[in-house]
Amino acid sequence: MTGITGRVAIVTGASSGIGATTARLLSERGMRVVVNYLRSSKAAAEVVAGIEASGGQAMAVQADVREVAAIERMVEQVRAAWGGIDVLVHNALIPYAVKSFQDMTWEELGGKIDAEMHAAFAVTKAVLPAMTVQGGGRLIFIGTGLSRRPREGMIALGTSKAAMEQFARYLAQELGPQGITVNVVAPGPVEETRMANVFDDAHKQRQVAATPLGRLAHPADVARAVAFYADEDNTFMTGTTAVVNGGMSMY
Numbered sequence: 001m002t003g004i005t006g007r008v009a010i011v012t013g014a015s016s017g018i019g020a021t022t023a024r025l026l027s028e029r030g031m032r033v034v035v036n037y038l039r040s041s042k043a044a045a046e047v048v049a050g051i052e053a054s055g056g057q058a059m060a061v062q063a064d065v066r067e068v069a070a071i072e073r074m075v076e077q078v079r080a081a082w083g084g085i086d087v088l089v090h091n092a093l094i095p096y097a098v099k100s101f102q103d104m105t106w107e108e109l110g111g112k113i114d115a116e117m118h119a120a121f122a123v124t125k126a127v128l129p130a131m132t133v134q135g136g137g138r139l140i141f142i143g144t145g146l147s148r149r150p151r152e153g154m155i156a157l158g159t160s161k162a163a164m165e166q167f168a169r170y171l172a173q174e175l176g177p178q179g180i181t182v183n184v185v186a187p188g189p190v191e192e193t194r195m196a197n198v199f200d201d202a203h204k205q206r207q208v209a210a211t212p213l214g215r216l217a218h219p220a221d222v223a224r225a226v227a228f229y230a231d232e233d234n235t236f237m238t239g240t241t242a243v244v245n246g247g248m249s250m251y
């Protein structure tokens with residue numbers, strides 16, 4: 001712990017994986033952290049307990065990021081408890097079909113695009129009034145390398161995240177004059193997440209072999225990039241994408 005600065009960060013989907021690790025790291029960097037989750041109340045409570053045991057401040061808040069009223073309730077709860085909101089990390093992983101275009105229905109593809117964009121739209125709308133009043137803020141969206149580089153079966157995730165990442169750039173353009181930076185962190189495959197278990201060992205070995213840094217990402221690799229964007233030291237980067245993939249693809 002480096003001492004609590006009073007800055008407040010909401011991390012959506014922080015009960016596991018990248019979100020949980022990000023919540024812990026932002027706390028280590030001195031922020032008060034909202035651990036949002038959907039179903040895993042026990043896991044979210046454990047993240048909060050771990051942060052508090054290290055001297056940080058955190059609260060777990062259940063809210064479905066696809067539900068406007070639930071998000072607004074969460075933001076109100078945070079403002080009532082802690083006053084403002086300085087950082088939003090939109091990380092929640094909305095489920096999607098892993099299958100080819102030929103096997104996919106419009107409900108599967110369109111449903112994922114709608115849910116992804118609705119959530120990004122709603123969480124941004126909800127935190128904006130607080131950031132505008134404060135004269136600044138940090139919005140960080142978790143994208144994916146798959147939005148630029150297609151992989152078999154990932155058309156729903158890649159297409160919906162590509163839309164979200166472009167949405168972030170438009171936000172960066174519009175919100176810059178208000179002192180709000182908007183950036184994307186786009187990981188390659190990340191170990192120790194639920195998605196990591198979808199693929200077999202041979203698949204993972206092929207991915208490692210294609211990665212110059214010789215391993216897959218850990219959640220902490222992604223969290224460190226998020227923490228950089230969240231920090232007040234990030235004074236002049238907005239509309240950018242940090243690619244966290246060990247060099248697996250370069251652009």
Ligand SMILES: NC(=O)c1ccc[n+]([C@@H]2O[C@H](COP(=O)([O-])OP(=O)(O)OC[C@H]3O[C@@H](n4cnc5c(N)ncnc54)[C@H](OP(=O)(O)O)[C@@H]3O)[C@@H](O)[C@H]2O)c1
Nearest residue numbers: 013015016017018037038039040064065092093190193194
């Ligand atoms: N894992 C990878 O290899 C990888 C690669 C590139 C990008 N990413 C991106 O990184 C982000 C995190 O992925 P992850 O693999 O760390 O996920 P994960 O371990 O599966 O965790 C997902 C988190 O999202 C929460 N969540 C799901 N639906 C939600 C909803 N409707 N409202 C609020 N919270 C919800 C879950 O909460 P509950 O458990 O409470 O339901 C959980 O905390 C995602 O945006 C994903 O696309 C992941």
